[in-house]
Amino acid sequence: MHIIDKSDIIRWLPDRPKDSYKGSMGRVLCVGGNTHFGGAIILAASAAVYSGAGLTSVASDPINLHALHARLPEAMFIDYQDFTALEDAIHNADTVLLGPGLGRDAQAEAIFHCVLSAITTQKLVLDADALYFISQNRPNLPQTTVIATPHQGEWLRLTGLPLSESTVEQRQQATADLGMWVVLKSERTEIYLDDTVYQNLGGNPAMATGGMGDVLAGMLAGLLGQYSSPKETVLSGVFLHSYIADQLALNQYVTLPSQIVTEIPRVMRELLNAKQQF
Numbered sequence: 001m002h003i004i005d006k007s008d009i010i011r012w013l014p015d016r017p018k019d020s021y022k023g024s025m026g027r028v029l030c031v032g033g034n035t036h037f038g039g040a041i042i043l044a045a046s047a048a049v050y051s052g053a054g055l056t057s058v059a060s061d062p063i064n065l066h067a068l069h070a071r072l073p074e075a076m077f078i079d080y081q082d083f084t085a086l087e088d089a090i091h092n093a094d095t096v097l098l099g100p101g102l103g104r105d106a107q108a109e110a111i112f113h114c115v116l117s118a119i120t121t122q123k124l125v126l127d128a129d130a131l132y133f134i135s136q137n138r139p140n141l142p143q144t145t146v147i148a149t150p151h152q153g154e155w156l157r158l159t160g161l162p163l164s165e166s167t168v169e170q171r172q173q174a175t176a177d178l179g180m181w182v183v184l185k186s187e188r189t190e191i192y193l194d195d196t197v198y199q200n201l202g203g204n205p206a207m208a209t210g211g212m213g214d215v216l217a218g219m220l221a222g223l224l225g226q227y228s229s230p231k232e233t234v235l236s237g238v239f240l241h242s243y244i245a246d247q248l249a250l251n252q253y254v255t256l257p258s259q260i261v262t263e264i265p266r267v268m269r270e271l272l273n274a275k276q277q278f
């Protein structure tokens, strides 16, 4: 098992090219947020925007429209019940995040299948209720980069393997069977990328707050359109999420997911400055 190394993260950080424009910095679509869990998709979309994504859209229940725009006017909005608009939005994106706050009812299931079948080349991040539907239905996945971000409960539901009573080799095999890259979240998050496994040593108990995983999923989606290597992106996103949380925990008893979001641009700048000093 490899340990994620800060010097690699710094080296991999993309310089924002001088001729960058919004269309070249990643087009992200975040799908989720039912009438109860709008906060989950708003946090994820905020994390994508603050991670530097050029264009971010949210496909959600219309009840979340005003809250989204009050928090994040940078995001565009689609009613996720309008499948024609949803499919168009997927085809206009280069990365899709599916699951935070989606729910598990029949409407959520229909949206889940609509997104899976509309994906062509888009990279796909699956979290929360999208992972629930994967574990229930075992659908065919699109032939593109697919990244799942389960917590231990979601991992158990997906694979039947309790984290504490399984070996790395068993988890590697289970990941290969799933046919996705897996970010297995815990206090020592493990990242399963094909035949290589990484561990992230960052993170702390001040992160034990609802919405913290939604922010990680949004960061991964936001970064995927900016890095050239998806593997480096996943490792960088996991590292940055916990690195920011560890900085905040020096002065805070608890860290709010939205506080991680607002720190992302500053910390990425700090690490980019370190890269440019070499």
Ligand SMILES: NC(=O)C1=CN([C@@H]2O[C@H](COP(=O)(O)OP(=O)(O)OC[C@H]3O[C@@H](n4cnc5c(N)ncnc54)[C@H](OP(=O)(O)O)[C@@H]3O)[C@@H](O)[C@H]2O)[C@@H](O)CC1
Pocket (backbone or CB within 6 Å): 036, 037, 038, 039, 040, 041, 099, 100, 101, 102, 103, 128, 129, 151, 152, 153, 154, 186, 210, 211, 213, 214
């Ligand atoms: N602001 C919002 O709108 C927010 C909305 N959210 C949305 O809520 C929806 C449901 O998501 P979920 O994660 O709460 O539910 P689920 O998938 O059933 O997992 C819980 C089960 O797993 C188990 N478990 C074991 N180990 C665990 C671990 N380390 N971490 C966590 N769980 C662990 C756990 O065991 P227990 O705690 O009961 O012992 C329990 O049996 C989803 O749409 C999500 O996006 C959230 O994102 C928060 C912010």
Ligand SMILES: Nc1ncnc2c1ncn2[C@@H]1O[C@H](COP(=O)(O)OP(=O)(O)O)[C@@H](O)[C@H]1O
Pocket (backbone or CB within 6 Å): 128, 150, 151, 185, 186, 187, 188, 189, 202, 203, 204, 205, 206, 207, 208, 209, 210, 211, 212, 213, 214, 215, 216
């Ligand atoms: N004690 C802890 N130590 C390190 N990281 C933690 C701790 N508690 C939570 N986290 C991190 O917070 C995130 C929680 O994700 P998740 O359970 O999906 O949250 P939510 O669904 O509420 O958004 C993961 O990235 C996990 O690694």
Ligand SMILES: [Mg+2]
Pocket (backbone or CB within 6 Å): 127, 128, 151, 213, 214
């Ligand atoms: Mg979660």
